[in-house]
Amino acid sequence: MIDVVSVTALQTGSPEAFALLVDQYSDKIYRLVYSIVQRQEEAEDITQEVFTTVYTSVDRFKGDALISTWMYRIAVNKCQEFLRKQSRGKRSGKHVTYEQVQGTPQQPSSSYMHPGMELEKKERRIILSNAMNQLTEQQRIAFTMNKQEGFSYEEIAQAMNLSKSSIESLIFRARKQLQVLLAAYYDEHINR
Amino acid sequence: MEPKEQWIEETINSLDGFKQVTASDALKNRLKSIPITISPGIRVMVPKQSIWLAAASIALIIGINIAAIYTTQQQTTATESVEADYFTYLNQL
Incomplete structure (x- = not known):
């Protein structure tokens, strides 16, 4: 940068x-x-x-x-x-929500996607967003910075004033926790 | 990969490349007006030397006051002692 x-x-x-x-x-x-x-x-x-x-x-x-x-x-x-x-x-x-923001005219979609696929992706983002709210504060910040904003571990470490290994651990644990939360959601809402 | 695992991975990856949110023009204007809205006085930084000088001065003043109180107390005790001796002497007469 x-x-x-x-x-x-x-x-x-x-x-x-x-x-x-x-x-x-x-x-x-x-x-x-x-x-x-x-x-x-x-x-x-x-x-x-x-x-x-x-x-x-x-x-x-x-x-x-x-x-x-x-x-x-x-x-x-x-x-x-x-x-x-x-x-x-x-x-x-x-x-x-992301859905509401995405729908505003100021944020047009950069690439075309089939409306059905787009809707499904929006739903996934909302589900993921709700799951992310259950992460710890540090896990959520580190995971968001890495996954959504594309920051490197080094950049996140500098921004959060933590070591690179701590960031790796935070993101790993965030991912594990999300897998557990999403699995529970899948069992309850999708695979019934 | 099982459908459940696939669904979880796809959901976790649904944020990939989601970078469409931008600051509105109104927000950008608000941000650009920060130098106007903030008083210039706020930006004046106090040099560290001045801070240390002020701290040393305060410490010196406190020290002088403590010393003065201690000296005054000692003088009062001495005066009281002289007065007591004098009255004892008068009583003896």
């Missing part, structure tokens, strides 16, 4: 450099946050918090990693905070 945004310009508070940063990373950060929290409004709020933190704390960025890695780390931390608050029942919001 190439960082084209000048960190020096950001550190001087240049609005142009910040706008460039928004252009380059808003989709990536929003998609990552959305895939973890799965709520549109909260994903937008968290994305705004991420960019606000970046703007106010860029002076502390030492340049020892890519700015994208630093931003992903902030985003993951904010998501973890949200998930903790959510698990304590302190936050609530409108739950917008």
Whole structure:
């Protein structure tokens, strides 16, 4: 991943450099946050918090990693905070599923698929999404980053501030847990 | 592969390449207005030297105060002792 945004310009508070940063990373950060929290409004709020933190704390960025890695780390931390608050029942919001988001005109499908197949895939995603909600917070984040967003183990390790082996273990256990949950769903709803 | 296992694998893989969600234009505009909405004062960083200097100053002030209280207490005790000796002397007379 190439960082084209000048960190020096950001550190001087240049609005142009910040706008460039928004252009380059808003989709990536929003998609990552959305895939973890799965709520549109909260994903937008968290994305705004991420960019606000970046703007106010860029002076502390030492340049020892890519700015994208630093931003992903902030985003993951904010998501973890949200998930903790959510698990304590302190936050609530409108739950917008992938299906609903996909149906909006702003996100047209990039490739054609038969409507029947498309519908079935949507259903699978919803089933998987529900199963993923039962994973631990770290398993869910690591699995989402790897499986949905295509981050490498190394990138996830940097973003989550864990070792690469811990990430491998988290994803392995997440996959095992999902297999168990989906097997139970299959027995109950499909193979009756 | 059994149908059940196949179904599970396909479901787990249903997220592959699902990257269609994008930030709305409204959100992007909100993000771009962050430098305008945030007060410039917030970005002013306090140098670490100043923080240490302030901490040292506070510690020094606290130290001086403790020393002053200790000295005052000692002086009061000494005065009380002199007064007691004086009254004892008067009583003896």
